[in-house]
Amino acid sequence: MTLQIYNTLTRQKQPFEPLDPNLVKIYCCGVTVYDLSHLGHARSYISWDMVRRYLLWRGYHVQFVQNFTDIDDKIIRRSQQENVPWDTITEKYIQAYLDDMARLNVLRADAYPRATQVIPQIIEFIQMLIDRGMAYVADGDVYYAVERFPSYGKLSGRQLDQMEAGASGRLDDEAETKKHHPMDFALWKAAKPGEPAWDSPWGKGRPGWHIECSVMVHEALGDSIDIHMGGQDLIFPHHENEIAQSEGALAKPLSKYWMHNGFVNISGEKMSKSLNNFTTIRAFLDRENAPEPMVLRLFVLQAHYRKPIDFSDEAIASAQNGWHTLKEGLLFGHQFGKQLGWTDTDDASFGMPAAMRIDDTSAPVQRFIEAMDDDFNTPAALAVLFELAKDLQKEGNRLTHDGKSLVDPQTLRQQWQTLVVLAHVLGLEATPAVSQESMGISDAEIEALIQQRAVAKQAKNWAESDRIRNHLKEKGIALIDKPGGVTTWIRES
Numbered sequence: 001m002t003l004q005i006y007n008t009l010t011r012q013k014q015p016f017e018p019l020d021p022n023l024v025k026i027y028c029c030g031v032t033v034y035d036l037s038h039l040g041h042a043r044s045y046i047s048w049d050m051v052r053r054y055l056l057w058r059g060y061h062v063q064f065v066q067n068f069t070d071i072d073d074k075i076i077r078r079s080q081q082e083n084v085p086w087d088t089i090t091e092k093y094i095q096a097y098l099d100d101m102a103r104l105n106v107l108r109a110d111a112y113p114r115a116t117q118v119i120p121q122i123i124e125f126i127q128m129l130i131d132r133g134m135a136y137v138a139d140g141d142v143y144y145a146v147e148r149f150p151s152y153g154k155l156s157g158r159q160l161d162q163m164e165a166g167a168s169g170r171l172d173d174e175a176e177t178k179k180h181h182p183m184d185f186a187l188w189k190a191a192k193p194g195e196p197a198w199d200s201p202w203g204k205g206r207p208g209w210h211i212e213c214s215v216m217v218h219e220a221l222g223d224s225i226d227i228h229m230g231g232q233d234l235i236f237p238h239h240e241n242e243i244a245q246s247e248g249a250l251a252k253p254l255s256k257y258w259m260h261n262g263f264v265n266i267s268g269e270k271m272s273k274s275l276n277n278f279t280t281i282r283a284f285l286d287r288e289n290a291p292e293p294m295v296l297r298l299f300v301l302q303a304h305y306r307k308p309i310d311f312s313d314e315a316i317a318s319a320q321n322g323w324h325t326l327k328e329g330l331l332f333g334h335q336f337g338k339q340l341g342w343t344d345t346d347d348a349s350f351g352m353p354a355a356m357r358i359d360d361t362s363a364p365v366q367r368f369i370e371a372m373d374d375d376f377n378t379p380a381a382l383a384v385l386f387e388l389a390k391d392l393q394k395e396g397n398r399l400t401h402d403g404k405s406l407v408d409p410q411t412l413r414q415q416w417q418t419l420v421v422l423a424h425v426l427g428l429e430a431t432p433a434v435s436q437e438s439m440g441i442s443d444a445e446i447e448a449l450i451q452q453r454a455v456a457k458q459a460k461n462w463a464e465s466d467r468i469r470n471h472l473k474e475k476g477i478a479l480i481d482k483p484g485g486v487t488t489w490i491r492e493s
Contacts (some may be wrong), residue, residue: 001060002184003373005227006306007236007237009155009257013375018226019256020151020209024055024062025221027255028109029213029238032076033068033093036280037100039311040271041265044231046260046297047305047376048429049106051229054372057425065220066109067093067213071206076195086196088117102466103293113220122207122215125422126187126200127442134248138178140190140203144210146183148260149244155258159256184293185241187211217254218246228255232262262308273313279311282361291316294428295323301378301426322386324374328396329389330423330430333416336399340409348451351432356417364388370421377424379487385426388472431465431471441475450479450487 003016018024028048031037055062069075070090079086083441088333098108125140129135134148146152147350163183186208189379191197197204217225230239239258246254266277285293299319303309337345348470349355357364364384371380395412405412423429449468454466469479472489 001370002480004375005257005259005344006375007256010259011157014257016257018060019224022061023465024060024227025225026052026062026227027065027213027217027221027225028064029228029234030067030069031093031097031206032072032074032114033090034072034075035093036282037097038271038278039284040231041097042100042104042281042296043300043309045106046300046328046427048229048259049424050301050305050378051227051259051376053108053143053425053427054376059242062110063221064109065113065216067110067216068097068112068114069209069212070094070114071196071212072209073425080194089103090114097283100285102463102470103285104297105293105429106466107427108462111220113216116206118212118215118219119207121219122211123188123198123200123247125208125215126211127219128249129245132249134185134244136180137202140205141178141186142188142202143179144187144241144244144248145182146178146185146244147181149248149327151247152244153240155243156241158236158240185210185237187245198385210238211245213238214242214245214249214254216341217242220252223250225255227257227259227389229259229261232260234303234354235260237463239400251477259305261305262303265308265310267312268310269384287289291320292323292325294430295320297427298323298326301382301428304379305376324391326385326389326423326428327430329385329392329416329419331430332392332396333413333420334432336396337413338406339399341407342413347489348448351420352452352459353421354455354456354461355436357419358421359414360412362418364418364420372425381422381426385423385428386417388415388422391414392419405471409427427463431467441472441477446472446477446489450489453479454485454487 004013005016006013027047031041052062054066056442057151068090075086075089079089082089099212101108126135130137130142135142135144146160153163160183172285187205188200188202188205188211190202191204191206195206217228228242229237243254262413265271267273268277269277271274271277271279281296284290284296295316296319299311299316300309302319302322309315333342334351337350344350364387366379368384371384374380392415394413395407397403435475449472453465453468456462456468472479476491480482480490482488
């Protein structure tokens with residue numbers, strides 16, 4: 001079976017065939033950096049991290065680009081409320097986003113373009129749309145003329161004559177009077193007093209939200225890409241407008257596949273600030289008796305990415321129990337490897353997925369692939385992981401109580417490695433406890449973790465590298481990366 005992806009554009013599953021067999025180009029719509037990321041963001045970016053990891057594991061070369069919207073009405077309002085420069089706001093929340101994602105083991109993107117880094121290209125792109133008759137100038141603003149794009153609405157399935165006025169996104173009432181059609185949307189907004197602005201042929205102003213992504217896609221990945229992904233709420237108007245802009249200017253399909261994840265509900269209602277049921281990732285992970293970050297990741301993956309998920313204390317408690325089972329299985333080799341006679345348990349690379357080789361023809365691996373090839377069916381894929389973990393858990397109990405296992409040690413090793421590798425594909429990872437006997441940590445343990453971090457960095461597993469650094473920092477150990485790949489350390493007082 002070949003990988004099948006549900007394409008929002010065609011409303012059906014399609015075989016995955018990248019435009020270039022040697023490279024998969026992916027653009028992921030990122031956050032608007034005016035506040036801390038919430039559980040809806042966690043759901044989205046864990047899902048897309050899973051897709052990326054699976055493609056990499058299946059042997060594809062992936063170029064993964066995720067933007068930051070760093071100029072927007074919400075950013076300007078926050079800047080005014082806090083009386084600090086707008087770019088101080090964006091820098092603060094960009095770093096907060098990266099820190100939150102590292103805790104959730106989300107791999108860093110290959111590039112994080114920012115809207116303000118491509119202002120000249122945005123102006124050029126808008127001028128191209130004006131020259132093609134797809135846009136018009138009105139009192140210093142520039143609007144896209146939706147009636148000039150006959151297929152407008154093809155992604156969302158909406159008919160232009162049935163769309164409501166004011167639904168084009170992030171426009172004020174005054175702007176509505178300037179438009180030729182109620183659904184026309186802003187490409188460039190004339191400057192208002194006290195707002196950040198850039199020079200343009202139409203006067204000082206700033207770009208609209210939608211044009212930013214069209215230009216960042218084009219600058220980072222070219223005219224056409226393989227996968228464009230984002231939350232379900234972005235289908236209309238954001239992604240619909242991206243298509244209109246990019247295809248109106250370039251006369252080429254923007255993306256071959258469009259993927260969208262479902263909403264996060266809180267007790268049956270969509271999570272939103274207006275309903276006051278809004279929870280940030282940081283508040284969730286830092287609260288008293290908070291679960292490990294992997295519990296949140298498992299909670300997300302237990303549902304299919306296109307389906308809504310209901311966040312509740314009961315659901316998190318269930319995910320916590322599930323993680324306990326998986327974690328025991330993932331740590332099996334560290335706990336029982338020596339007892340089983342494995343000779344490499346002291347090696348720096350022991351337990352690292354990149355150093356493991358598994359049997360791709362085995363039943364568990366084939367079932368995992370079959371599940372993931374069916375539009376990334378993570379619930380079915382997790383069922384394979386839980387079976388492996390429970391078998392290892394059972395043998396671990398035998399080794400603990402009877403001192404021996406009924407299963408051949410090498411068979412157990414293959415089962416454990418299969419679990420570790422497949423879990424790694426889903427970004428689910430456990431690290432053995434360090435120095436449990438005391439509050440301190442030995443020099444040998446520090447060196448071993450530094451070696452593990454070096455292996456992770458070589459494999460470009462930045463999330464694991466960051467996790468080890470943060471773990472050592474919590475133990476009072478500061479790492480110092482030097483030229484030539486050398487890392488030294490000091491104990492902080």
